[in-house]
Amino acid sequence: MNNPPPETRTDPDDETLPCGRLLSQVWADWEEGVHDEHTAQCAHCRLAVADLERLESQVRALDSDPAQQPVDAASFIDRVMDVVRLELRPGRPLPLGEADEDLRIMENVAARTLRQAAEEVPGVRAGSCRLTLADAPGGTPVNVDLSVHVPLTTPDVQALAQEIRDRVGVTAHERLGLHLGEIDVRITDLVSEDEDEAAPRSAQEGSAP
Amino acid sequence: MSASADTMHSELAHVVREVPGVAFLAPGLRSRLRALRATSPLARPGDDTPGITVSAPSGEGRTSATTVEIRLICRSDRRTLDTTRAVREAVDHHLTTRHPGDEFRIIVTVTGVT
């Protein structure tokens, strides 16, 4: 055993090169792009680095081997979704129309329709849409708690939220026939438009691209 | 008994499918399995009269009515509530014609909109 330099981690697998440097340190310096006088000139260090470089290029060659690359993910995805569809979580049935009509819609189906309604407002993307039965005497309205992402460029966020609420309310009534109670719209993110952040919203809605 | 239950199922399935706005009856578990659908002789279409459950009166709860539950997928071009009401009416009409004097509770559940 040699005298390890003070910064040595006590790894029994480490090795001191004939020049006195630890192999682990030489490789770590290479990896982090650290250079010094010694390593630039020391034959032992250069050899150690050359070996590591050779190893890395060999394994990269392995990695680009076509046999290792996914050929067709489509059938794999189908298989995954087949298993998932055996374990659906449709949620609870919610009342359509009047409570005593025995007409119901599954929570998920209603949520999907209401998300779509919110997304009819330009630039809006919908995420969570929770539907809960309100405790109201005589009726069974459903409360909506909806999360959306809206464009960063939205001039009036409050107005946009109101537009979403209106759209959701109208859709619930006209397309589903679901009595809604409160519609809570939460804006959870402002998303910058990819192409041109400076572009005013009207440009995106305008007829001429 | 079971033969008449089979008949009842297929007649109801026919009645429901005729209602405007109905896309199809909710598929059973078996037909949800793509692999089985493709390869298994067990998975003939219409095999397990999907989407319709008839349960005998339980004795408790609402009188002595037989419960008929219809699970279906609606078309998005028609108001869902209107479709389900039409389904209930069609089923009710069918049952009172075919089984006069019997009492039925009809539940219609929408499991999808397409």
Added chain:
Amino acid sequence: MTGNPPPGEPPDVEGERSDDTLMTERAAEGDEDAFAVLVRRHAPALLRLATRLLGDRAEAEDAVQEAFVGAWRSLPEFQGRSSFGTWMYRIVTNRCLNTLRARRPQAPLNELPDLPAPAYTTAPDRITEGRAALHDVQEALSTLSPEQRICWTLRTLDGRSYAFIAKTVGISEQAVRARVFRARRQLTHSLGAWQ
């Protein structure tokens, strides 16, 4: 000499990440179509990851499929503390670690090739031998411990930072560094480059 460190973490497309958040929320509420979007988006990279970690395509598909199904089940409890991609990356990595642990070593350690026969094995142009060299690398990889193999693969092939690997595997960054070092030493030995 020029250090050629792998990049830190692969860049995320901003829009896709934002959409992932929404799709994850929907899937957590039982929207399987949203989950299908996530599967479609993340399956190719995760399959590549698992194939790298396991060196076997069929085992990789099993690991990733189990990871996705497990994710679907636990999504309602997923708090969104990390992105869906990071979460899945962690699940797949840990499944692969378990697969490697369960695997009987293909080559017992005592059958390791001895220190290199000189000249031709150490010649730099060995890389151009293509598949034969690849076979050697495969062989050498199978001599690593599962933990070494995971850490080394994430570092060298997947280009992850030590901090990221530490978080993913759930050990200290120093432990990751030690494992990567030992793996490198073992591999250079096995491949006859280092002596």
